[in-house]
Structures are given as structure tokens and as C-alpha cells.
Amino acid sequence: MSITGPGTKLSGREFDVATVRADFPILSRKINDHPLVYLDNAATTQKPRQVIDAISNYYEQTNSNVHRGVHTLSIEATDAYEVARAKVAKFINAPRPETVIWTRNTSESLNLVAATWADKNVGEGDNIVITAMEHHSNIVPWQQLAARKHAELRYLAAGKDGLLDMANIESTIDSRTKIVSATHISNVLGTVNPVAELANRAHEVGAVILIDAAQSVPHMAVDVQAIDADFLCFSAHKMLGPTGIGVLYGKYDLLDEMPPFMFGGDMILEVTYEDAKWNELPYKFEAGTPNIADAIATGVAVDYLTDLEMDNVWEHEQQLTAYALDRLTALNGITIFGPEDPALRGGVISFVHDKIHPHDLGTALDQQGIAIRTGHHCAMPLIRSYDVVAAARASFYVYNTKTEIDALVSGINDTERYFVR
Amino acid sequence: MSITGPGTKLSGREFDVATVRADFPILSRKINDHPLVYLDNAATTQKPRQVIDAISNYYEQTNSNVHRGVHTLSIEATDAYEVARAKVAKFINAPRPETVIWTRNTSESLNLVAATWADKNVGEGDNIVITAMEHHSNIVPWQQLAARKHAELRYLAAGKDGLLDMANIESTIDSRTKIVSATHISNVLGTVNPVAELANRAHEVGAVILIDAAQSVPHMAVDVQAIDADFLCFSAHKMLGPTGIGVLYGKYDLLDEMPPFMFGGDMILEVTYEDAKWNELPYKFEAGTPNIADAIATGVAVDYLTDLEMDNVWEHEQQLTAYALDRLTALNGITIFGPEDPALRGGVISFVHDKIHPHDLGTALDQQGIAIRTGHHCAMPLIRSYDVVAAARASFYVYNTKTEIDALVSGINDTERYFVR
Amino acid sequence: MMGNTSGSGSLGELDDLYEAIILDHYRNPRNTDPVDSPDIDLEVNNPFCGDEFQIQMKVENDAVTAVGITGRGCAISQASASLLAELVEGKKSGEVRASVSSFRRLLQGEELSEEERDVLGDIEALGGVRKFPIRIKCALLSWVGLDDALKEHLAK
Amino acid sequence: MMGNTSGSGSLGELDDLYEAIILDHYRNPRNTDPVDSPDIDLEVNNPFCGDEFQIQMKVENDAVTAVGITGRGCAISQASASLLAELVEGKKSGEVRASVSSFRRLLQGEELSEEERDVLGDIEALGGVRKFPIRIKCALLSWVGLDDALKEHLAK
Ligand SMILES: Cc1ncc(COP(=O)(O)O)c(C=O)c1O
Numbered sequence A, B: 001m002s003i004t005g006p007g008t009k010l011s012g013r014e015f016d017v018a019t020v021r022a023d024f025p026i027l028s029r030k031i032n033d034h035p036l037v038y039l040d041n042a043a044t045t046q047k048p049r050q051v052i053d054a055i056s057n058y059y060e061q062t063n064s065n066v067h068r069g070v071h072t073l074s075i076e077a078t079d080a081y082e083v084a085r086a087k088v089a090k091f092i093n094a095p096r097p098e099t100v101i102w103t104r105n106t107s108e109s110l111n112l113v114a115a116t117w118a119d120k121n122v123g124e125g126d127n128i129v130i131t132a133m134e135h136h137s138n139i140v141p142w143q144q145l146a147a148r149k150h151a152e153l154r155y156l157a158a159g160k161d162g163l164l165d166m167a168n169i170e171s172t173i174d175s176r177t178k179i180v181s182a183t184h185i186s187n188v189l190g191t192v193n194p195v196a197e198l199a200n201r202a203h204e205v206g207a208v209i210l211i212d213a214a215q216s217v218p219h220m221a222v223d224v225q226a227i228d229a230d231f232l233c234f235s236a237h238k239m240l241g242p243t244g245i246g247v248l249y250g251k252y253d254l255l256d257e258m259p260p261f262m263f264g265g266d267m268i269l270e271v272t273y274e275d276a277k278w279n280e281l282p283y284k285f286e287a288g289t290p291n292i293a294d295a296i297a298t299g300v301a302v303d304y305l306t307d308l309e310m311d312n313v314w315e316h317e318q319q320l321t322a323y324a325l326d327r328l329t330a331l332n333g334i335t336i337f338g339p340e341d342p343a344l345r346g347g348v349i350s351f352v353h354d355k356i357h358p359h360d361l362g363t364a365l366d367q368q369g370i371a372i373r374t375g376h377h378c379a380m381p382l383i384r385s386y387d388v389v390a391a392a393r394a395s396f397y398v399y400n401t402k403t404e405i406d407a408l409v410s411g412i413n414d415t416e417r418y419f420v421r
Numbered sequence C, D: 001m002m003g004n005t006s007g008s009g010s011l012g013e014l015d016d017l018y019e020a021i022i023l024d025h026y027r028n029p030r031n032t033d034p035v036d037s038p039d040i041d042l043e044v045n046n047p048f049c050g051d052e053f054q055i056q057m058k059v060e061n062d063a064v065t066a067v068g069i070t071g072r073g074c075a076i077s078q079a080s081a082s083l084l085a086e087l088v089e090g091k092k093s094g095e096v097r098a099s100v101s102s103f104r105r106l107l108q109g110e111e112l113s114e115e116e117r118d119v120l121g122d123i124e125a126l127g128g129v130r131k132f133p134i135r136i137k138c139a140l141l142s143w144v145g146l147d148d149a150l151k152e153h154l155a156k
């Protein structure tokens, strides 16, 4: 049985990858005379025609600033912007649309919580708990906050098996813990973390839990209420949507009590020369003209994924991952990080070759049109804990196929023949 | 002779409005069975085909995450992203591309400076000087900072003529002033402020100057070095570009010494579990995946404006403004805010009718396809200082025509006949 | 002559929003005199629009014996306030609160009963606001304020 | 057999980047022995790539009498470090610094003089990196580090 993530059930319906692929214009591109094999989805995903068209249509038909305009375009733009918010809310089962805040990306969402909720609630002697497998964006804001507040930053360790060491959860998350911030799926190891359990422990000690869902919301059905997440964030560009737009979900009461993050137009109810009053949620957190076009296009990306059904998306990636793990494991000289059991992980596979540096591998594969990511994947401490300084990473999405994984494997073989005598 | 803003010279070549209009798909739209007359350009402008296509092309051909990727798409995306930055730098005559930081919008740029440079440099007893005609986004961050630092927030007053009261500049900007933050062109009054003079005075007392150029960079040639601006910011969506992307320009040494604003991927050079080192400029200020597509499209918007020549843009708007002022002044019951002399203002005209509330006027004009903005224009204290609670605002851009101003005037007449016995 | 009887010409669907009765109340608002030693005296405002109204009422034996509403705002908010002032005068507080609830439901596009429609009378003209959703707040402003204040007063 | 002589097949322009001489130095780096009581001993790294090298040198009478470079990195950075180590051994510090400057200019795509090309010799093979701009940093890493260290040493 495969793990399908919180709140999902297998629908059984297979979606047709060929039909999906036809929606992605970039997949017809040739790279160095080869068809593009795009395996860099954990960095950002490609966009279907529907999402691209949503942006053009907006600018061709509706473009206007939102909120408070009395003219037709402004009313239409505001409606479309809010409809997109409601779609996202439904997608993650948020109880109310206004608990969905538009940000630029996951990084901004994380910084927002650190600079507002945590800045207000974390004090000297308190601690903040994150995991050893966080993205830099979920490490550095907390290092800074801890330093500023004289609080302690604690890491929940991960074993060499790529799994969080849950045995230590009670001693790590204790009565002085104010916030636990953890990635749902590691962008390096692929590990699916038991976030509901972490949430549970956090709530036991009166802490809040923030879930970095940058690598989960795009790939599985995520239900913020089922997890009991206090905050959860993700980026549209990693889920078929445009760059420049992300989401912070938060429980209404928490968001309502938080100080604002940035100040300016739209987040303000009333200003005098002396003072200002904040607008209601979600606007309190949306200063200045928002990224209207990309928010609307994010709604369309959500429609696209909803239409595919997230259980199918997950199942498709599970199959690709299992297949890729099989084939890569069979190669000589390859070390794969993360859980061995494909059922415990998402579609992200990081690996090293004992004779080829990841960058040389990346350059060589690119000559064959195969795009993988190489480097530290914005998770330097984790990468170093595996005693390497860089790794290659292949990551999958709805349009990838087993044939593409075959291309990756044969590309690695060719590269090995090239570099290794 | 018309004022053309710092560093501009009239080229004399008239651009052809009909040709320009043909580039804007939305201008063929009908609103309530009338052709769209879009006079809400100070809120956001429409987008030419070229900019819209730049976004589609990016997603269809190049889309990838930037920086540090070794595969072709990532290299191409990074190049395009940095080329756009260089174009913007050239557009405002910034000395180096890395002095141009991408943000979400003007509001974020202003908040960034308040939260970093000013947070570090403003202390108890210091003062911050802004003007009485600022947008909320350039008021509230300073109110908050002043409160947090026990510093004083001072306003440079504006006269009933809509001009800054420069006689008080020496007493207002004094030896305890750390930063002067002023709008280049008021989004309510249209006033073009003498920012070079303000910069000069700020520098005399050792303060820095931040210029809110949201309403100037789109409309006139702005030269950051000629003004000697320390910081300057604007939004792409107000200059033919997409929503979700803005700019903060800063002098290299100032930016270099500033602490970062947000923390995470790309702004980081090196992270350990304990600590982090920041990346170089401009990346230090760009945490997380940037708004790549919209940055690239902003470069295309800049190309478009450069091609029109900013002197022509300014001249075109000057003519429209003079014409509109003439025609509106001739109407009964209309009070126009801001300088009487069209040469002292940009293409923004706010007004009230003594018998028709701005919202009723806005709704009535919308019935005729005419889009104006109504309300406080995110400048409540200023609006209230004119003893009104809301105003109507017509604002012009490259595609507007005298015929459209005629439509506005006749729309006001019709509305008056409708509402006033 | 009134705008909408003269035909609104190119002003399109404007008559749906500004029915004759609304323009009449806008031009000649009722019950604008201040109330002597009012039991309820509050200001309501919508900073976005700049609408602001002062609402004063005398409540004796659970009935509104005097009401005065003054302020400034758009035609919709002014007419709505005037119609409200006319409605509540002399009404039992329970009746007032029931009318506010009917009015809310009208603006939400719900069907009203015969009885409710009788009570609202001319006020039904404000139902046209439904076609202009961003103006609904204007129509509701004084009603919500008055209702809240009455509820609070009754709770004392 | 060496990769590029066997033909890189579907690996396209890879031979432009990894010339035979580069692969040779990558596989068999020269001058990797540590230097006894070095005058210059520094670490250079590029955290983005994870490349890191330790550079040790003895400088006597203004000449590099011993050099050892060890570390890990991609083929380009490793070969480049090995070629550098080979080049500097026995050279006057002025010659070393001039060569670094020639090498920088090579990677910037500038024309080198006959004389400069003679000095660089095999190293010119690294010029293929120009076609892969993001790899230029890899080629430069040890060179820039060594140059800075030498400059600092001479200033003492
Ligand atoms: C003068 C001025 N400053 C700041 C802003 C805020 O710009 P944005 O909403 O793009 O952040 C505006 C736009 O309304 C403006 O006109």
C-alpha cells in the first residue's frame, strides 16, 4: 500500500500522461537538439496552457487595480482575485477564504510568520523547533529570530534513513517550545514527514505548528484541518502556477491577533497624520497592489490539479519514484539519499555518483536535454551531514514519464563512460 | 515651457497615439456597451501586447528556476532575469545593475528601507521627514518606525496650491533628520515635487533621501544620479508592466551595509545549523524564488517606454493634462485639487463636484465605459486636509486621447443632469 | 425634472440603482434634525468611501420616539439613511430590528414575504443596489450602525 | 580510452568543455602533495557548488619553490587547480600574477598575445568554459584565491 499523505484516498482513475503533456507548451522544446526532459520540478514546475492563458486573458480583458474601484474592470478584477483565493482555500480545505493570504512565495510566508506571530510570542528562554531537513528559508528566519529574542533554536534530528527521529519528539518539543516549523516533504530527501503527529505534540505543549508545504501541496491532497496546521505555506510556481505568488494559510484567530508584516495601501482601514488602523483579514497582510494576475492564474492552476485529482497526481508520482529508485539503485557508484521505501517519500530523488561531480553530471545530462538540479538545494546543513558538498536531484511531476526516467539513467551511463576511464 | 522632470529634454518627435493604442488589447473592450475609456492609470496601467507576450513566451519557452542551475533552461532564465534588471538600471540611470532590487511593489520597497536601513540608523530623538502628500505606503511604515524607535515623524507641509512649502525645508529637515522620504509626483494632486532640492537638503544634514517614484518613473525620464537619490522605488504595474513586481534602487554602499529584509533561498551564501552568511547584492534582498516571469516582462515594458522615449511620454501627458484642466475648469461645481499650472504637474487630476459624490459619479461614468478612481486614493490625511472625504481622479497615460477627455467631460455633464435637478 | 424620468440616455442601467424615490431622498433627506438628549447617539463611517453619519434616537417604552440622521456620503448611503430614519420613527424596537433584518435579506437577494415588503415599502427601491455589489456597503452603513446601537441599548 | 577521444556521442558539445587535457588533469591531478612549512596556506571555496581547495605554497626569493593544491570540486575546478599548480611551480611571483591575469582574460573571451598563449600552454584548453558561462567560476576559483594570497604575501 502506498502512503498517500494526510486525507487522501486513491480514486483508482489513472490520468492520461499524454493528454497532460499536450497542455504544456514547453515540452515541445528541444534542448541541445534533444527533446526536453524536465526533471527539475522541485525547483519549479512547468505551466499548462490554461495557466498561461489565464494571465494573458487577464491583461487583455480585465486588468485593473483591485478593491474599492467603482468601475467595471476594477470590480471584475477584484472578483476574480477573490475567487482565486477561495479556490486555494478549498484546495487545502481552509475553513474560510480570508485565512488564505497571498504572499510572493514560501520564503515570504515563512518570514511573515517569523516577523509577526513569532516576533510577538517568542521570548527569552523559549525555544523554536525545526527539523534537520529544512530548506534555508525555514532555517535562517528562525536563526535570526532566536538570536534577536535570546531564544533557542532546536533541530529535530533525522536519521541516515532520511526519516525524522520521532523518538526524541517529546524531549525536543517541550513546555518552552513556542513554535514548531517543519517541512511536510523534504526537497532533498523526499521524506514525507508525520506533520499531524508534530502538530499534535506542538499543541500538547501549547505551541503552534507551521508547515512548509512547498513540496507537498503541489503533489498530494493536503487538508489543513485534518493536519490541524496553525500555519501552512507553499508557492504557486511549484504547482503549475506562475512565479511571484505564494500562500500563507493561518488559523483565523491567530492571523487576526498578529501584527501586520508590511504597511501601506490596502492593508489599511484608516490613516491620520498620527496613526493608522488595520484592515480586516486577509487584507491586513497584503500591503500595496497585490500580484493580481498571478493570483488569478494560481486559481487556474488549482483548477487544473483539482481536475486531475490530487490522489492521481500522487499515485502517478509514486509510480515514477518507485521506478526511478529501482533503476538508479541498479547503477554502479550511485548513492541515493532519503528513505529506501518509495512509499515513504515524494517524487524527489537526490543522489551522488562516486566518480562524477554533480555539476559535471548536470552539464553532461543537459547536453542530452535532461534538466536536473545540482548543488546544495538550499539545504546546506543537511547536504553536509551526508558528507557531500553537492548532490544531483531529479524530481517529478504530472507530465513526467517512465521513458524520461530511462533517458536519465542512460544519460548517467553515457556520462560515466565519458568521465570515468 | 513645460517642466519635463529631472534630466529630460524634449525630443520634439510626436509619437502616434493610434499606433500606441493598437498595441493594447484591452482597449478594444466594450464596457456597458461603450468603448473603454481608461482613466485610472495612477492606480495601474494597461499592458501592451509586447509585455503580455513576454510572459507567455517565458512560460512557453524558458521557464525554470534561476541561479545556480546548470541546465539550459535555468541558464536562459537567469540570463533573461538579469538582462531585465540591467534594462531597468539603465532606464533610471542606475550606475550598476546590482543596485536594482526586485520587490513586489512600491509598498514593499518602502517597507524594506524602513525595516532595514532605517531600523538600523534611526534612533531615539532622531526624526524622519515625509511630506503631507504621501501615499499610505509612505506614511505608515514611518509612523510605525517612529513609534518603535521613539523618533519623531515630521511632515513637510503642502499649501492649498498643492505645492510643498519649501520655505520650511531648513527647519523641518535638521541635524537630527536621518531620512527624508518624499513622493516625486503626488498620486492625488499631480504635483511634481522638487526632489533634487530635497535630496540636497537631506545630504546637507547627513540624512539619506528615499524617493517614492511610483508616479514619476512611468511618466518622465528619471535619473537617480542626477537627483542624487539614495533610494528610489516604483512599481512595474504602473508603467505598462505586470502586477507583482516592483523595484528598489539604492546606492551600492548603502545597500551593501544594510541588513537583509527577508531570509531564505538565494539571499544566502552559506548556512550551517548555527549561522548564515548573506549573498552579495542584489541577491541579499531577494529571498526565495523571485518573480522571474514578471521581472522579464518588466524589462519589456521598459523597452516599450524607451522606444516611445520618455520625453515624448511626458509631453503627451502634459498636453492631455493641460487640455483636461481647461475643460474641467470650465464646468460648474467642479473643484480641482493641486497646482493650477499644468506645467507643475503630472497627468493626475483629482476633483470633486459640489453636488455629486465621487462614488455616484464613478458609477455613472462607468455606465458610459469611463473608468476613473474614486475615494481617498490611499492618501486619507491629504484628502481630509481638503475637507472632503473622497475625490474623483482621472489619470492619463500613453494611450489616452483628447477625445477620451471629451468623453469624460460630457459624462460629467450627463451625470450632473441626472443627479442635480 | 428628475434624472430618471427624463431618461438616463447613455447612463445605461443607472435607473436600476438610482430609482426616483432614492434620488428624492438623496436630494431631500428626511429626519435630519438633531434629537434632544438622545438615548442613542453614534457615528458610523466607512473610511473607504468617506461616508459618515451621525445617528441620534430617543427610545421610550421600547419605541423609537425620535430619530435624526445627518451626515455625508454618496446618494445611496444618504438615501438609505433617510429612508431608515423615516422607517424607524415611532416603531417598536423589535419592529425596527426585524426591518433591518429584512433589509439585509433584500440586499442579499433573498425573497421577502408579502408582510416584509409591506413594512419596507419604498425602501424596496434600494434592492437595485444588488446589481452594483460594491455599493451594498453604502446602503447598509446606517442600518448596521443603528441596529448594533439599538441592540446594545436594549441590553443595558 | 578517454571520453572525448571515444567520441561523446549524444553528449553534444561536451568536448568543448572537457578537452582531453582537462579530463587528464581531473583524473590525475598534479602537485597534490602538502607543502612543508608553507609561506602561503589558504582555503578557497564556492559554497554554491561545494567546491573547496586548500592551496599551499613556498615562496623564496620572490619565486614559488613549492606548491600543493588539494580539494574537491567538479572536473573543471579540479583540472583548473591542477593546471595552476603545474604552472606556478618555479615561477617568479610577477610571472604568476601575470599568468593569472592572462587566464582571466582568456575566460572573458579576450584575445591573448602569442607570448601569453605560450606561457599558458595546455591551460588554454580551459578556454572552452566560455561556452558554459556558469562554469567560469569553477575554472577561476583556485586562481583568484592564489592570486589574492600572493598579492597579500608580497605586500607583507
Ligand atoms: C505615490 C505612490 N506611492 C506608492 C504607491 C503604492 O504602490 P503599490 O500599490 O504598487 O505598492 C502608489 C500607488 O498607488 C503611489 O501612487
Ligand SMILES: Cc1ncc(COP(=O)(O)O)c(C=O)c1O
Binding pocket: A042, A043, A105, A106, A107, A108, A135, A137, A138, A183, A185, A186, A187, A212, A214, A215, A235, A246, A378, B265, B287, B288, B289, B290
Ligand atoms: C521545502 C521547501 N521550502 C521552501 C522553499 C522555498 O520556496 P520559494 O523559493 O518559492 O520561496 C522550497 C523551494 O525551493 C522548498 O522546497
